Every structure is written in C-alpha cells, then in structure tokens.
Amino acid sequence: MALNVNVLREEFPILHQEVNNKPLIYLDSAASSQKPRAVMQAMDHYYETANANVHRGAHTLGDRATQSYEAVRDTVATFINAKSRQEIIWTKGTTEAMNLLASGLSQSWQAGDEVIVSRMEHHANIVPWQMAAERTGAIVKVLEINDKGELRMEQLDELISERTKVIAIGHVSNVLGTINPVKEIIAKAKAKGIVTIIDGAQAVPHFKVDVQDLDCDFYAFSSHKLFGPTGLGVLYGKQARLEALPPYQGGGEMIERVSFEGTTFNKLPYKFEAGTPAIAEVVGLGAAIKYLESQDRSAIEAHEQALLKRAEELAADIPGLRVIGEASNKVPVLSFVMDGLHPSDLGTLLDQQGIGIRTGHHCAMPLMEAFKVPGTARASFAFYNTLEEVEALFAGLAKIQRMFT
Amino acid sequence: MSLPNLETFKNNPYGTETAIDDVLENFEFLDDWEERYSYIIDLGKSLPEFPESEKIEANYVHGCQSQVWLIHMQDPADGKIYLMIDSDAIIVKGLAAVVLCILNAKTASEITNTDVEAIFEQMDLIRHISPTRGNGLRSMIELVKSIASQQ
Numbered sequence: 295m296a297l298n299v300n301v302l303r304e305e306f307p308i309l310h311q312e313v314n315n316k317p318l319i320y321l322d323s324a325a326s327s328q329k330p331r332a333v334m335q336a337m338d339h340y341y342e343t344a345n346a347n348v349h350r351g352a353h354t355l356g357d358r359a360t361q362s363y364e365a366v367r368d369t370v371a372t373f374i375n376a377k378s379r380q381e382i383i384w385t386k387g388t389t390e391a392m393n394l395l396a397s398g399l400s401q402s403w404q405a406g407d408e409v410i411v412s413r414m415e416h417h418a419n420i421v422p423w424q425m426a427a428e429r430t431g432a433i434v435k436v437l438e439i440n441d442k443g444e445l446r447m448e449q450l451d452e453l454i455s456e457r458t459k460v461i462a463i464g465h466v467s468n469v470l471g472t473i474n475p476v477k478e479i480i481a482k483a484k485a486k487g488i489v490t491i492i493d494g495a496q497a498v499p500h501f502k503v504d505v506q507d508l509d510c511d512f513y514a515f516s517s518h519k520l521f522g523p524t525g526l527g528v529l530y531g532k533q534a535r536l537e538a539l540p541p542y543q544g545g546g547e548m549i550e551r552v553s554f555e556g557t558t559f560n561k562l563p564y565k566f567e568a569g570t571p572a573i574a575e576v577v578g579l580g581a582a583i584k585y586l587e588s589q590d591r592s593a594i595e596a597h598e599q600a601l602l603k604r605a606e607e608l609a610a611d612i613p614g615l616r617v618i619g620e621a622s623n624k625v626p627v628l629s630f631v632m633d634g635l636h637p638s639d640l641g642t643l644l645d646q647q648g649i650g651i652r653t654g655h656h657c658a659m660p661l662m663e664a665f666k667v668p669g670t671a672r673a674s675f676a677f678y679n680t681l682e683e684v685e686a687l688f689a690g691l692a693k694i695q696r697m698f699t
Numbered sequence: 700m701s702l703p704n705l706e707t708f709k710n711n712p713y714g715t716e717t718a719i720d721d722v723l724e725n726f727e728f729l730d731d732w733e734e735r736y737s738y739i740i741d742l743g744k745s746l747p748e749f750p751e752s753e754k755i756e757a758n759y760v761h762g763c764q765s766q767v768w769l770i771h772m773q774d775p776a777d778g779k780i781y782l783m784i785d786s787d788a789i790i791v792k793g794l795a796a797v798v799l800c801i802l803n804a805k806t807a808s809e810i811t812n813t814d815v816e817a818i819f820e821q822m823d824l825i826r827h828i829s830p831t832r833g834n835g836l837r838s839m840i841e842l843v844k845s846i847a848s849q850q
Contacts, residue, residue, distance in 0.1 A: 636788035638765040646732040
C-alpha cells in the first residue's frame with residue numbers, strides 16, 4: 295500500500311510552519327531528523343508522572359522511571375534483533391560509541407597493529423581511531439572509493455593483514471548516501487578474527503537492520519537521527535565482545551563495589567553506563583521506535599526511493615549541477631555542487647525560500663578531498679518529505695541560478 | 700611576497716566612495732529577498748580583486764562553511780585603517796562589502812566605536828553574523844575590531 299505522506303506529516307508538528315515567510319521544507323534529516331508527536335508526548339508523560347533516578351529502587355517513582363527506561367532496552371534489542379538486552383549500551387550518540395570502542399579496544403594494541411576505516415567515514419569514525427593509533431603506535435589504513443562513491447571492495451583483501459585488529463565502516467555514508475556491503479566486509483573480517491564495527495547512524499532511519507544477520511561485533515547509532523531525542527545513542531555489542539572490553543568511564547552505576555582497596559565493575563550493560571543516564575531521552579527513543587515500527591516499513595522505503603529518484607531526475611535537468619555520490623545502492627541523500635555557486639551561497643538562498651539543506655564538508659573532509667571539492671550542498675530526505683518538496687528544491691535551485699546570471 | 704601598496708588599499712571603493720548610508724538607502728528600495736540578495740551578490744562581485752599571493756594561512760579567517768581572507772594596512776599619515784577582504788562564497792563577499800562600507804578607511808577609534816551588529820540588524824541580515832552561522836563573517840568583524848583596538 296502506498297504511503298499517505300500527508301496523513302503521516304500530521305504527526306510531525308514542526309513541519310507545519312513558515313520560515314522566511316515560506317512553508318518550511320526540511321531537507322536535512324541526515325543531520326537530525328524531526329520527531330513525531332508520540333516522542334514529545336512520551337517524554338512529557340515521563341516527566342509528569344514518573345521522573346526520578348533509575349536503579350535506586352527505594353520509592354515508587356524510581357520504580358516507574360526504571361521500568362519505563364529499561365523497557366526501551368528491550369525495544370531496541372528487538373528493533374535491531376540483538377540476542378539479549380545486555381548487548382544494548384546507552385551512549386551519548388554514535389560519536390561516543392566510537393570513542394568508547396577505540397579507547398577500550400586499543401588498550402590491548404601493540405605498535406604496528408592496524409585499523410581499517412574507509413574514505414567515506416564521518417569524522418566520528420576516523421578521529422577516535424587516529425587518537426588511539428597515536429597513543430599506541432598503531433596504523434590507520436584507508437579503504438578507498440571509486441568515482442561513483444562506492445567502496446573499492448577489491449582493495450579490502452590487500453588492506454587486511456596479520457596486524458589488522460579492527461575494521462570500522464559506515465553502513466551508509468552521510469554525504470553520499472551509499473549503502474555499503476557491510477555484510478561482505480564483516481564475513482571477510484570474521485574469517486581472520488578481526489573485530490568489526492559498523493557505524494549505523496545513517497542506516498537505521500532508512501531500513502531494517504538485523505545485527506545477528508550482519509554478524510558484526512559492534513553496531514552504533516544515534517537516537518536523534520532515528521526520529522528520537524538528541525543526546526542519546528545506542529551501542530550494540532556481542533556479549534562476549536562487551537565482556538572482554540574494559541569500562542570506558544568510571545562513576546556511579548557502572549560499579550558493583552567500590553573501596554579504596556579496589557573496585558569491581560557492574561555487569562553488562564551497566565559496566566559502560568557511568569552516571570545518571572538520559573532517562574527521558576531513552577523513553578523518547580522508545581516512542582520513536584514504536585512509531586516507526588507501527589508504519590509499513592516497506593512502503594516507507596519505497597516512498598524514500600521515489601523521492602531520491604525524482605531528485606536525481608530533476609538534478610540531471612539543471613545545467614552545471616554535479617551530483618556527488620552515484621552509487622547504485624543509496625538511501626535518499628543527494629549531495630551536489632553547482633558551477634560558479636558556493637555551497638554556502640546555495641544554503642543561504644534556499645533558506646530564504648524556506649528550504650533547509652546542509653552545506654559544507656559534512657564532517658567528512660577526507661571524502662571531500664577525494665572528490666576534489668571544498669564542500670557540497672546536501673539534501674537529505676526522510677519519509678515525511680513529499681515529491682512536491684523535492685520539486686520545490688529544484689525550482690529553488692533554478693531560481694538561484696537565474697539570480698547569478 | 701609583499702602586501703599590496705597603500706594606494707591599492709585606498710582604491711577600494713567600499714567605505715571610501717560608497718558609504719554605509721548609500722547601501723542602506725539602496726537597500727530600503729528593495730522589496731523582496733530576491734532583490735535584496737541580488738544586490739548583495741552584486742556587491743560581492745564588485746569587490747576589488749584580492750591578491751592571490753595573500754591567500755595564506757596567516758590571513759585566513761576561520762569559518763566552517765566558507766573561507767574568508769582579510770588583510771589590512773594603516774596609513775601612517777592619518778592613522779586610518781584600510782582593509783581588503785575576500786571569500787570563496789559570493790554572498791559572504793557581498794556581506795563583506797557591507798562590512799567594508801562600515802569599517803574600511805576609518806580610524807581605530809571609529810572602528811571600535813561602531814556598532815556593526817546594529818546596522819546588520821537594521822538590514823535584517825543579522826543572522827549572517829550571528830554566532831550560529833559558521834561563515835567566518837563574525838570572526839572577520841571581531842578581527843577588524845581587534846586590529847583597531849591594538850592601534
């Protein structure tokens with residue numbers, strides 16, 4: 295059944311407003327997605343009826359808070375098909391998950407050990423590895439891409455060596471929209487006993503992810519890109535891998551017993567969750583996932599692909615527009631540059647027309663280098679966008695071109 | 700590699716021939732965003748050529764979205780500070796021309812006593828120099844102010 299986008303948009307209050315006296319057209323969901331009403335309601339309800347600290351257990355509100363909060367761990371485990379709730383760790387976001395992993399895994403590295411990342415990674419999946427490499431004398435190796443913005447998979451066998459400890463790859467590129475063949479990469483790594491980490495921040499908002507089917511060791515994503523609140527992320531890890539990993543931060547919650555003679559750490563998942571967590575945000579994420587799961591996900595995917603296809607058709611009609619990222623397998627993200635127009639000019643002049651896109655290097659400077667551009671303009675779509683909005687984007691671009699001639 | 704001579708700096712029409720009041724007057728007659736931004740684009744296009752040899756790290760004003768370069772020279776005769784600015788983004792260049800109309804060819808005390816934000820507010824362009832925009836314009840204005848305060 296086709297998606298009724300107009301009905302669905304009613305659930306997203308923020309979309310119904312004017313900016314710069316024009317109806318808002320939000321095409322920046324890859325940076326942060328908008329939230330359905332259910333998310334705000336769940337958070338309000340939590341604060342109005344259950345707010346207290348979790349896991350303290352001395353009173354009713356504390357019990358309610360703990361219950362609502364821990365229930366979402368099960369929701370997330372089911373959402374990505376993790377084996378158990380112990381495999382779901384709350385973080386501040388994908389970035390913190392990557393830092394946690396780089397910090398923990400690198401503790402057993404020797405100088406000369408190797409990490410493989412790809413050219414198209416977000417800085418969050420590059421810099422933590424560089425920092426860990428700096429500390430340990432390890433080396434960060436790069437899986438390159440082709441002109442279409444796809445991983446050069448034939449390079450992978452050459453890159454993998456006896457010293458490869460970790461392969462950390464994005465499931466979907468935030469700039470190009472490319473869906474990477476991570477399952478194939480994971481299988482190759484697994485055969486050599488290499489730890490696999492998938493940055494799924496741009497994947498989970500668009501399609502169903504099954505971590506057991508992928509068979510990765512770790513998978514990370516952010517709540518705010520998944521129609522949930524900001525300041526929260528999820529790190530999935532296979533139980534054995536998480537058990538073997540040293541704690542990241544010390545503090546409350548993550549301990550079993552503390553004394554000045556020595557401290558023992560709490561069991562999973564709490565070992566990695568020092569301090570009071572983002573309880574209301576977790577509750578909000580639970581509502582976001584429930585909302586998403588209540589939709590027809592294949593209809594959502596079909597609609598998103600229709601948006602992308604329309605965007606690609608219209609992009610081809612604009613003289614001097616070059617699409618960056620033409621992989622055959624993409625989520626609805628369109629990066630582009632235009633002759634004689636700086637991305638920042640495009641961003642400013644589209645904003646005047648009520649259209650919000652992202653411009654710049656998108657925290658992926660090594661990728662910009664590969665395409666020899668200082669930055670791009672990026673329109674990223676979600677299921678709440680309409681074909682009319684895609685058309686308005688290109689009408690807006692045509693208008694901008696006229697202003698410059 | 701040497702700075703352009705003082706004459707080149709003085710040939711910059713913005714802040715000399717074209718004063719901010721002229722820009723404000725023109726701006727008032729523009730009805731909609733298209734006309735206003737077309738005007739800013741035209742200002743940007745007419746900014747005097749910035750020497751390529753001066754596009755170096757030392758003259759680079761950091762911004763996330765676009766690049767901005769700024770050089771200055773003081774006239775020892777009257778103490779006036781002359782500025783040249785460039786950017787890879789045209790609208791930033793146009794807004795830089797507005798800044799030049801306000802701050803170029805002024806004395807240090809004139810520069811430090813000028814409320815640039817109030818003028819951008821009046822032109823409804825304040826968002827472009829708000830701290831949330833990473834376009835380097837705000838840093839550029841702060842840099843000019845700090846140059847002036849060091850005189």
